[in-house]
Ligand SMILES: Nc1nc2c(c(=O)[nH]1)N(C=O)[C@@H](CNc1ccc(C(=O)N[C@@H](CCC(=O)O)C(=O)O)cc1)CN2
């Protein structure tokens with residue numbers, strides 16, 4: 001069942017929150033308008049980055065219109081890399097990651113997300129879906145603050161943002177809780193920040 005929509009707690013300065021809100025509208029339109037067949041290039045670049053991973057990788061089960069990383073989940077499992085997927089908790093709390101394998105039963109969670117019925121686990125590497133990003137490594141999501149809270153709670157995890165290159169904007173405003181990414185992957189390039 002989809003949870004009723006409650007407005008997120010806002011801890012950004014009003015000008016930053018307003019600018020992010022406008023950019024979300026722009027980025028959502030760009031995401032819907034993209035050429036979906038090019039998403040394959042994002043998976044290709046992520047595979048090259050992740051094939052040597054040792055620890056568990058937190059992947060993402062797609063929402064409608066998002067890049068579909070399910071083929072990557074299967075590839076990681078094939079390579080013997082543990083895969084986790086996020087369960088979306090109430091607003092204001094970090095994501096919970098649950099172990100996934102190709103036979104997992106998927107349950108429906110908040111905002112139409114899906115998560116596996118496996119045990120809770122802590123990933124070493126977190127893939128972060130980006131609605132928007134800029135060259136400085138700032139990111140924009142749906143405004144829940146979930147990944148910011150999650151990355152703050154996992155200071156040793158590598159965080160890899162991914163998005164179609166159409167989602168790049170000139171400059172994203174940064175709030176006090178925005179977490180930096182280790183790198184951003186598009187179908188065209190890998191932009192590194194560490
Ligand atoms: N596939 C996927 N899973 C994910 C995320 C994500 O971005 N993508 N998340 C990333 O944090 C978390 C879920 N976060 C979310 C936070 C807010 C809304 C939300 O407010 N959705 C609006 C509609 C948004 C729109 O289409 O404009 C709604 O349901 O009213 C959705 C997901 C965890 N799982």
Ligand SMILES: Nc1ncnc2c1ncn2[C@@H]1O[C@H](COP(=O)(O)OP(=O)(O)OP(=O)(O)O)[C@@H](O)[C@H]1O
Pocket residue numbers: 008009010011012020139140141142143144145146147148149152175176177178
């Ligand atoms: N660790 C935190 N503690 C308190 N507030 C936070 C924290 N992380 C984020 N927030 C607040 O949550 C709100 C939503 O954050 P933001 O707009 O950056 O979401 P987002 O990154 O787009 O969403 P998501 O992380 O779910 O993809 C902001 O007001 C932000 O200040």
